[in-house]
Amino acid sequence: MKSIEEQxxxxxxVHLNKKNIQTHFVGVPLIVFAVTLMLSTVAFEINxxxxxxxxxxxxxxxxxxxxxxxxxxxxxxxxxxxxxxxLYIVVNLLLAxxxxxxxxxxITAIVLFVVGWVIQFIGHYYEKAKPAFVDDLSQFxxxxxxxxxxxxxxxxxxxxxxxxxTPIAIDKRRALEQxxxxx
Numbered sequence: 075m076k077s078i079e080e081q082x083x084x085x086x087x088v089h090l091n092k093k094n095i096q097t098h099f100v101g102v103p104l105i106v107f108a109v110t111l112m113l114s115t116v117a118f119e120i121n122x123x124x125x126x127x128x129x130x131x132x133x134x135x136x137x138x139x140x141x142x143x144x145x146x147x148x149x150x151x152x153x154x155x156x157x158x159x160x161l162y163i164v165v166n167l168l169l170a171x172x173x174x175x176x177x178x179x180x181i182t183a184i185v186l187f188v189v190g191w192v193i194q195f196i197g198h199y200y201e202k203a204k205p206a207f208v209d210d211l212s213q214f215x216x217x218x219x220x221x222x223x224x225x226x227x228x229x230x231x232x233x234x235x236x237x238x239x240t241p242i243a244i245d246k247r248r249a250l251e252q253x254x255x256x257x
Contacts (some may be wrong), residue, residue, distance in 0.1 A: 076212075078151040078152065083239040085213055085220045087246035088203040097197030102217050107166055111183040113137035114170035137170055149217055152231060158222045193229030203250070 076084075089095055094242045116136035121129075148156040171181060198205055206213035227236045 075150065078155070078235070079238050079242065081151065081212075081216045082220055082223055082235070083242035083246060085206045085216045086239055086243035087205050087250065088198075089220065089221055090243065090247060091197075091201040094197035094201035097193050097200075098217070099221060099224075101193035101197065103189045104186045104193065106218055107169065108183045108187035108190060110137045110141070110166040110170045111173060111179060111186070113140060113202060114167070114174040115179060117174075135167075135171070135174070137167060141167060144215060147215065151219070152235070155219060155226065158226065159219060162218070162222065203247070218222055 089098065114135040114137040117133060118135075119133055145156065145160050147164055148159045174181075176182075194205065206216070223232065223235065223239075226232045
């Protein structure tokens with residue numbers, strides 16, 4: 075598994091333009107919520123017969139299952155960032171749970187998903203670089219974590235992490251631009 079520094083530096087290398095980062099603060103949450111909403115429409119129950127003398131039924135959604143695994147991945151990468159991501163994930167899951175039974179939920183999720191991606195691609199127009207996931211699909215999971223890291227950096231948290239990833243990201247970007255000029 076790549077380190078948090080490697081993951082964030084790779085993502086940041088194509089997210090150095092301020093306008094691009096600003097669009098991502100809108101686009102990525104829209105996409106994540108849309109996916110959460112879509113996955114929340116797939117629900118299942120687990121019946122635990124007579125556990126401690128009680129009839130207990132646990133209700134889960136596919137979103138809960140998948141985001142539990144994602145949260146564990148974030149925890150393996152960086153505990154403090156994972157804490158922020160856990161809060162973010164729980165809020166998304168609660169909102170999705172509240173909305174998943176409403177009429178037109180899938181249409182709403184699809185619209186949010188498309189709008190989120192349009193905003194993302196507008197940001198990459200300013201960046202003049204392709205999105206990180208084009209070369210590495212794991213970057214889909216790193217996008218939300220990158221934004222959480224950027225929030226932490228804005229509030230003065232994890233300055234050592236920021237100091238480690240930024241020079242690596244700049245070097246990666248220079249190498250990418252040099253490669254593009256040669257081709």
